[in-house]
Amino acid sequence: MSTSPITFLKGHGTENDFVIVPDPDNSIDLPPSLVARLCDRRAGIGGDGLLHVVRSAEHPEARSMADAAEWFMDYRNADGSIAEMCGNGVRVFARYLQRAGLVGEGDLAVATRGGVKLVHIAKADSGGGITVSMGRAVLPEGDVTVSVGTRDWPARNVNMGNPHAVAFVDDLEHAGDLFTAPPFSPASAYPDGVNIEFVVDRGPRHVAMRVHERGSGETRSCGTGACAVAVAAARRDGADPAVTGEPVTYTVDVPGGRLVITERPDGTIEMTGPAVIVAEGTIDADWIAPAA
């Protein structure tokens, strides 16, 4: 079977990096094994994940959202697994659409497995950041424990469309090398796996985090994770916009930069951060389908 070359781009948001595969008609076969090879940093292009850019009307998982959002972010983790949402990814996705001339500055709706997300692309002369309305956090009841080596911490279970465990620690070094996923309990809290954030305070409504992402390992940033952290920090600090009627904003530093997260009195969460397209190229047809 002959394989065609694939056009790709590379981009990142706070150094959470992605292989971007534009495929408006959903005609490219992207099995998990190919996604994992593309995301491989030595044998492939390299990325924490892959953004498959498809028209919503052309994708079975997004057709029902096509009236609300023309484009579907078919997000994959670096190991080829599927995730519901990627906060940094959706900003990079919007930046790609803008760069390709498919959308302009201003407002845009993007379909994701976690629902339609509203995105605002700021004008270049006002910083050029991208703000995403991430929806509401869900905080399931129940104690969760995360451990690294001989240390363990209670963690807050926060669902941002995808699952997170947020642990406040004394020192980010206590998270260790994060080469492997930290154990958590009970297993029943996260039947589909979890993204784990380790958090320290930096100042009033200012925290820093490291993350081990489900399906990708330690990454330099996680947008949904930063939202989960901001909500967990606010509740720990006794701040609940639904009670006070006032929005609450946290600055969340990640190894790859800074995200600003605001929770509004109606519970909706906005995330603002950068999104950069780095390169564009073509994936060799022979590499896509190696000889048997």
Ligand SMILES: N[C@@H](CCC[C@H](N)C(=O)O)C(=O)O
């Ligand atoms: N890096 C992303 C999250 C990507 C999905 C995650 N690994 C999962 O499996 O839930 C972000 O910026 O939110």
